[in-house]
Amino acid sequence: MRYDLGDARIRVPDRINKGDVITVNAIVSHPMDTGFFRTKDGDPIPAYFINEVRVQYGDAEVARFEWTSGISRDPIVSFSLRADREAPLTMTWKDNRGGVFKQSVNIAFTAA
């Protein structure tokens, strides 16, 4: 499998009705190196991990996650969201070397 740093996906249910509490699933490709491992040649692999995640729903920041290298490689996270308006849901992952990765999905209601 090709490895694309920062490649991110967000999944929400296909059918959403106004007011539903939905589950949002997200994954981002990142090595999440702890800084404690070494390569086969014995060189230390420096710490490299996502330390902040922000979740924006429309104009509001609805959640913020503070992470360490204790989160597994290619971090997944899921959380709930009350879908009370049609608006984009944007997640931003930031790593300890200044890398910023973004992904959005549109929260839209199923036509009645």
Next chain:
Amino acid sequence: MSDPLGRRSFLQRTAVSLAALAGSKALVSSGRLLAAAPPRWGPEDPEVPNAEVARILRERFGDRPIRRGHVQLDMPAVAEDGRVVPVIIESDLPMTAERYVKGVHLIVDHNPDAHVAGFYLTPELGAVSISTRIKMKRTTWVRCILETNTGDVWAGYTKVLVTLNGCG
């Protein structure tokens, strides 16, 4: 195996003395911790194992009691690969504008970086239901501690047996 009895009794004696050593160490350290801080948790809650976890709890929650309840922390009892251990956190606490869970903290007692993650939430989430995957160095207690906007602190604990070190 010419002398199985001798070998067995040697092993037994070693095990007993090791257990005694471990026991006395645990007593000494718990005595120290009790002297340093008044007990803020129930008798069945896991002890604070080291200065790092004590510091995290003090910095995040001050002197507030950490009561068990309202937190469901689902993790495997045995994690074969410490690099990828699934975690599911749920709570029955309300998520309304007036009363909501504002922070969820995941603490792995014997990880090099014990405060693995903090999740800061708002009422817009509608419920507390978080899942992710974490790394674990070795068999240890995992603490999930919730903080509400009114300042209450609730905790759930689970012990996870780790076979393969996932932290290096």
